[in-house]
Amino acid sequence: MRLITAIFGLACLLFSCQEIKEKEVETTSTKEQYTQEDYDFLAIGNPEKMSAASKRALRNNYHKNEEWFGTFSSQTLKGDVGYEKGVIRRDPTMVIQVDGLYYTWYSKSVGKTFGFGTGDPDKKVFPWDKTEIWYASSSDGWDWKEQGVAVTYGPKGEYDDRSVFTPEVLAHEGKYYLVYQCVQFPYVNRSFNTVGMSIADSPNGPWKRLEAPILEAAQDGEWLGEEDSRFAVKSQGSFDSQKVHDPTLLYYRDKFYLYYKGERMGERNTAGGREIRWGVAIADSIEGPYVKSEYNPITHSGHELCVWKYKDGIAMVSSADGPERQTIQYSEDGINFEIMSYVNWVPSAMGLVTTLDNDKHPTEALSWGLHHLSHNYPGKPWWAGDQYLARFSFSRNRNTKAEFADNKQ
Numbered sequence: 446m447r448l449i450t451a452i453f454g455l456a457c458l459l460f461s462c463q464e465i466k467e468k469e470v471e472t473t474s475t476k477e478q479y480t481q482e483d484y485d486f487l488a489i490g491n492p493e494k495m496s497a498a499s500k501r502a503l504r505n506n507y508h509k510n511e512e513w514f515g516t517f518s519s520q521t522l523k524g525d526v527g528y529e530k531g532v533i534r535r536d537p538t539m540v541i542q543v544d545g546l547y548y549t550w551y552s553k554s555v556g557k558t559f560g561f562g563t564g565d566p567d568k569k570v571f572p573w574d575k576t577e578i579w580y581a582s583s584s585d586g587w588d589w590k591e592q593g594v595a596v597t598y599g600p601k602g603e604y605d606d607r608s609v610f611t612p613e614v615l616a617h618e619g620k621y622y623l624v625y626q627c628v629q630f631p632y633v634n635r636s637f638n639t640v641g642m643s644i645a646d647s648p649n650g651p652w653k654r655l656e657a658p659i660l661e662a663a664q665d666g667e668w669l670g671e672e673d674s675r676f677a678v679k680s681q682g683s684f685d686s687q688k689v690h691d692p693t694l695l696y697y698r699d700k701f702y703l704y705y706k707g708e709r710m711g712e713r714n715t716a717g718g719r720e721i722r723w724g725v726a727i728a729d730s731i732e733g734p735y736v737k738s739e740y741n742p743i744t745h746s747g748h749e750l751c752v753w754k755y756k757d758g759i760a761m762v763s764s765a766d767g768p769e770r771q772t773i774q775y776s777e778d779g780i781n782f783e784i785m786s787y788v789n790w791v792p793s794a795m796g797l798v799t800t801l802d803n804d805k806h807p808t809e810a811l812s813w814g815l816h817h818l819s820h821n822y823p824g825k826p827w828w829a830g831d832q833y834l835a836r837f838s839f840s841r842n843r844n845t846k847a848e849f850a851d852n853k854q
Contacts (some may be wrong), residue, residue, distance in 0.1 A: 513775075516788065519649075547583045600709055613692055624692055639689065666678055667682070701729075706747065707741075723813050724737060724738065738780060746767040746769035748770075749795070759782075
């Protein structure tokens with residue numbers, strides 16, 4: 446018994462020594478990693494006695510990255526793409542400029558939205574159901590003229606025969622590429638969707654549709670029962686087991702990076718709301734094959750995608766959903782993103798302007814662009830409302846360290 450007691454006492458002593466050593470290492474590391482200026486910025490009076498909140502503030506860089514902070518605002522557009530009762534215009538692409546004209550593409554549909562469960566497979570279930578991709582042009586970025594349909598549904602029985610929507614555009618080596626979501630008939634709660642591509646020699650088309658999708662949902666979960674419920678599952682599968690949404694194509698490091706939002710079978714709630722994550726698929730050729738990154742998911746937050754090249758890396762805005770919603774983030778390699786700033790409001794479905802000098806400033810790419818707004822009707826669900834295009838801008842914060850230092854002088 447004495448031997449057991451001695452062994453237990455020795456173990457406790459060793460554990461205590463190790464715990465003290467780990468605390469010393471943590472304290473030493475903290476002292477080496479942060480400066481007195483950092484502590485002053487966060488009003489941390491004694492670095493030896495820090496609360497969990499102060500440690501988190503240091504760890505999450507609340508004292509840095511001031512050049513990434515700012516405020517979004519929305520402005521009304523002129524022309525054909527504003528609010529129109531009974532019409533859906535949403536999810537504008539990036540704005541490209543060709544021969545002095547700005548161009549954008551977007552999802553467009555008309556008619557009443559009924560939701561699921563009507564028993565009629567031909568009735569429109571969502572605002573983006575039975576949608577085509579239309580486009581508009583502008584000489585000044587304010588007054589837009591709708592030009593017509595660019596991409597419509599595929600042939601009956603094909604992967605895109607029900608709806609094509611949420612487009613993004615890439616101009617590359619004299620050609621134009623639209624990537625977009627596709628749904629096959631019938632559109633039900635348990636539908637899997639795909640990403641399609643169309644190609645043109647001019648922003649005015651004609652557009653040639655690829656016969657097969659360039660990206661598909663993993664479909665590696667298992668539904669529970671026969672009821673048409675996307676929340677009833679035996680297993681959820683990968684982060685993109687049911688849907689691959691909001692495709693955004695960038696030419697980066699001599700490869701094509703297809704960023705996308707994944708939705709999971711049996712979607713649950715996380716600390717920040719809906720279980721939404723982003724992934725990326727990479728190809729050597731613009732038409733594919735696209736291989737999903739082994740590091741997916743690359744975010745644990747975010748709804749509509751907004752990504753752009755900055756310096757040698759990729760920046761992005763995370764809008765709704767998830768614990769890191771309403772943040773601006775940056776990755777030096779296009780995969781490993783870190784939070785750079787927090788914003789109070791993020792416009793829905795931002796389309797950035799590709800002619801801006803992104804490297805001029807971390808948020809130069811956000812100077813202006815397009816997004817969509819919703820017009821809801823009293824007593825009706827959100828999906829029964831209408832959407833229309835608007836313009837956004839981003840104002841940088843003025844109270845920077847440099848200005849603070851100037852004011853002190």
